[in-house]
Amino acid sequence: MKNIKTKSTSLLAMSVVALTFISCKPFEKPFDPDKKGWTLVFSDEFDGQYIDDNKWAFEVNCWGGGNNEAQCYTDRPENAYVEDGVLTIKAIREAYTGPVYNPDDPRYDPSNMNTKSFTSARLRSVSPVEYIDGQPAQFNFENDWKYGRFEIRAKLPSGQGTWPAIWMLPTDWEFGGWAMSGEIDIMEAVNLKSTYVDEETGETKVENRVHGTLHYGRAWPGNVYSGVEYDFGDERINPSDDFHIYSIEWEEGAIRWFVDNHHYATQTQEGWYTHYKDENGVWRSSEMTPAPFNQNFHLIMNLAMGGNWAANVNEGGIDPAINEAELLIDYVRVYQCEKDETGVACGSKGKEGSYTLESGVVEPELPIAADFNADPLVIFDGQLAANWQMAKWDDADGGDEYAIRDGLIDLKFDQTGVMYLYGDQGNTFDATPYGGGEYRFKIRWVDGDATGLKVGFSNTAGSFAHVVLDQQYFGMKGAEGWTDVVIPVSDMLLNAPGFDLTSVDISGKFEQVGGSQLNIQIKDLQMSKGEYVPIETDAYGYELELLTETIGSGFDAYLYHGYGEASTDSLTIIEGVMSGQHNGGGNISIGSTSGHIDLSAFAQGQLNFELRIASFGSAADVLVKMDGGWPNVGDVALSETPTGMPTNNEWHSYSVNVADFVANNNRLDGSGNFELSHVINPFVIEAFGGGDLHVDVRNVTLTRPLHLLSTEFAAGFDGFLYHGYNEPWTDTLTISNGVMNGTHSGGGNISIGSSGAAVDLSSLANADIAFDLRIVNQGSASDVLIKIDSGWPNLGDVALSETSQSMPIDSNWVSYAIPVSQFVANNNRLDGSGVLNLSSVINAFVVEAFGGGDLEVEVRNVRYQF
Template identity: 45%
Template sequence: MSRFLIRNTTLAVAVAAVGCGGGSSNNVDPGETIVDPPVVDTRPEQCLEDPENSGYCLVWSDEFSGSAIDAEKWVHEKNCTGGGNNEAQCYTDSPDNSWVADDMLHIRAIREDATGPSVVDDDPNYDANDTSGSGSFTSARLRTKNMGDWKYGRFEMRAKLPFGQGSWPAFWMLPTDWAYGGWPLSGEIDILEAVNLKVGGEDRVYGTLHYGGTWPGNKHTGEAYQIPGDLNPADGFHTYAVEWEEGEIRWYVDGDHYATQTSDGWYTTAELENPLAPFDQPFHLILNLAVGGDWPANVNDTGIDEEAFPQDFVIDYVRVYQCTENFDTGKGCASSDGDFVHNPGLEPPQAPDSTDGELVIFDGEAKAPYAWYTWTAHGDIGYTIENIGGEYGEVAQITYNTNQGIGFYQSDSAYDLSDYTYVEFDLRVLNEPADAGAAGLTFRADCGHPCSSGDYPLDMPAPDQWAHYQIPVMALVEGGLNASSVNTPFVISPTWDNQMGAILQIDNIIWTR
């Protein structure tokens, strides 16, 4: 299938041909009639006029009206990599995991042990016959790469989402050519994600961008949305869309414009001179249903409810439109330029005694509503409460049994902490790895996925000595933190080349006004 990257190349060649002369009238036959070169319109015929879509023209769609998944539009990815997020599924092309019926695409996650390739399909070492990867669920992930790739447009899906602890459906986009480097340097556009719907009242969907530098310099920014009328996305069909134009991306649910991001906020460290990067290259579409992983595990619960499966992600249609006003920039066809829906944040939580303007996160124990979580690329991070006596008494001890990981205190809900002035805490390093390399620490506060975060580098304390840190909240805001919607007020990450064997102790974590 051809790509819908429209370029008026014929016209450009014609203009170049008539514009390269010396400009002398002596080169023109006085009797010759000069005719302007014809303007060649290279847009698809159906895009010449489409008034019903406010300038957007349908250039690609799948209504799933056949008897099978269209192999000229979608290809299955087949692997057991865990998505880089410790997910539990293997993706297959089995008709048990994805099929078309009743004019709908069904993607089903099933509890069953499976094996498959341990690397993603695009990895140069990928072998379809490899069985070194494994998972405890099977599911499906379909993409349009090299069959449907677009730069700018409106990307829309009508779907009913699955539910249950561990469910993670997504409709999203990745770069086709990775022009600025590996993830997330070349960007990621998440049109729709949701986790653990109906668990603990969970009813949010998310729209997010990923960009920035390599971990831990990666960034993600976005917003959550709740469908009006207390409707849960797992109870019925809803329409999810983004409109992507040069320098701007907008998110919609059932026509409500709930979020906008612009090139003033995104960037890639691979191309600092291009303010539009990385979202100025062709991307393709992905549909998948993941199970478990770091994000679902940190929302409402810490595991997977196996009894909730099988679960189905049911898609009515997927449609792609491009803007007839300007195919090169995608500008001129915005569905809404006015005010849009925001979901207000919650009131800030009170400290246990709520008398001194302090929000205590940890003082020998984690304070409600916060609990300790970890993320690792592999291995684990140990967390214990140790009584060291003296003025500190009980402290949190963090042991890194991984080369790459973070630990953090997080709540289920996000709170407005914008009127706090400092984050303060005590920390000491009990042990550094033997091959620590360039030793350092990074503090972060964020909203969890998908909100923006603020990073703050920390000076290393003297070995085995307690150090007190006081970080201005404004510095975190300047680093990208959305302080009005924080559910993760403390993240600590060693930046050693190898974290394995590092031991930290922390105490007295307090946000102060």
């Protein structure tokens, strides 16, 4: 089975194509298969005691269906069972942890886990040949079909956040990944019995609609969809109150949808298409053929909770009162046309005008090639090159629109959408030759009140190399003319430290900044070549001193006047104390003397300082900020910290996570996106509300952790095994999935040490060594020692029995955090002759059996942290 993005963005971006709807009461006439020549080829009446594993297989994952859904799918009987002739698929509100991907997914990794707030079930009409935990699964795809009538009698759940679906996916993905090979949605419904506002009438209604939809086109996010809503009409009739029959008739070139045998919609091959590569790698079009709906598909039934569709419409989110929800299936029946394998002869064509004929989506031009060695690399010159396609990530309001016409790209943003040029099927290119070049295009500002545009490109890791252009930069001519924009690629990379240029998949990404709407047009987009020299992101060690006895090297103190009495503002530094007074909106700060600096290495670190308020004035609070240039500012209020607001003239110590500044992106107007790689002032103090403030600060530092072992060893470090005096051939050291397992006998140890020269860890003197540890076999050891080693006899050790967590028992994982100062104090207690030298550490983390015994131990998440 290929790597697919199942049901991603399903019916989310409602502006891709309008969904028509029909309002009718159910038609009660029973279906007579013999009259039309249909033969029953598969059925499950659910009359037994168990789910038939010759017909159905469970999916087991906590992926979220590609739609940010809130459930884990399990194979537990609590989530799916047969009783009284009915299959029940039940969603249950409970925290549950499971594998991210299904066992037959190429991305499956049993150690890659995720936690969701619901459990549920998803069944597909295949049976497992082998299903061994931890190994790729094999399935029997006998229960799949090309063409036929598919009939499911079901009762749907109600409530905001519920999302039942009965649908079909291709078995062999003949044309490529989702949705190139298509998807058929027989029935979907969201939020039944919640309320929604009718867009045409403005009337508030009770949700009682179901949806029939096709997905096709290109690989995500170039997929499109078209479909029809079925409104039960009378709000007293709701598909969650009783069983109804949901059917499709699928024949060569056409698919029809039915509710209770009432034909309400048809789509034909004139309205769908697929773009795919042939065996020679040449792009082809389905060209009005039945493709992609001319291959074998299998059935899927599931109940999702929340996600990009259900949680973003009607009343929003998931109703907190819902603890359980049930999708009930009475039967599943599949018929095929006995006398015509295409199904055409048996189909119920219906009277013209009695159903909606959905016209589908206009097919775009095929992708064209690009020369990735050219200078410049042409991305768009009236047509997209290199198999790129235009796509969008809407904010669920359906207001964002894009179009390629008249030799330009027209982008209309509404609130917070994102538009981008995406490599089809995830295709990437190596942009290394262009890393030192220029990114250029022509642009004109047509309309809108946005404050600017974020523009750049992204890679497969999700990093976004970009700059923010304000309206004055490129909008002076408005709609009357074009402005040439030339941006050094290196400027974009400043906002994406560590950006991998070898795997660029989004060649152009555009995001509205501020305001409510923006309409811009772009043309002649290209990148020129140039050598790129990466910025050193690790230049400051593990502690950056901004203010100790004096201001740190490369920094200075600054006073910014507000709108009040500037003559009374003052700033002094005496004996390591910076005293600042400002009035009416100003601030005091410690900033770089050389412009922007890269502090991205401190993303998981802390800003530490001591502060006292000499005079609070009329301010409502005190803000601490990190400043990359307006509006790229992150702030934290002292009242929000665990320490809280200090009282007058009393010193208080603060340690604020740098991540909190990044998370609080300029909360005054929400237009900022604070980037640590582009900082001007790493420490700013300001009165909240523009009041007066007189404050003293001292001991201002930035500190960051050293991750010795996360998923792998840190750069410059490795795992080592030191043999003891007893049977060294039995000693082992392995690392798998971020866990280091070591066995040693008779006085040896396992360690994480420098793979080169000794390293200086003196800036971590006030940190803790944190790690998870479990004892697999304690052997004859009486205790376990943790050590820091700067070369015998210069060692510091701490016994696990001396810690507050004590020794682990019963092979359980235990988390430890031991102050480095404790290792310094315990200088080689074996003979007392050592002096631990943190400026010249050989082994930063050592595990050893006390008393020279045997030991097997596992450790993970080893780090020095503040």
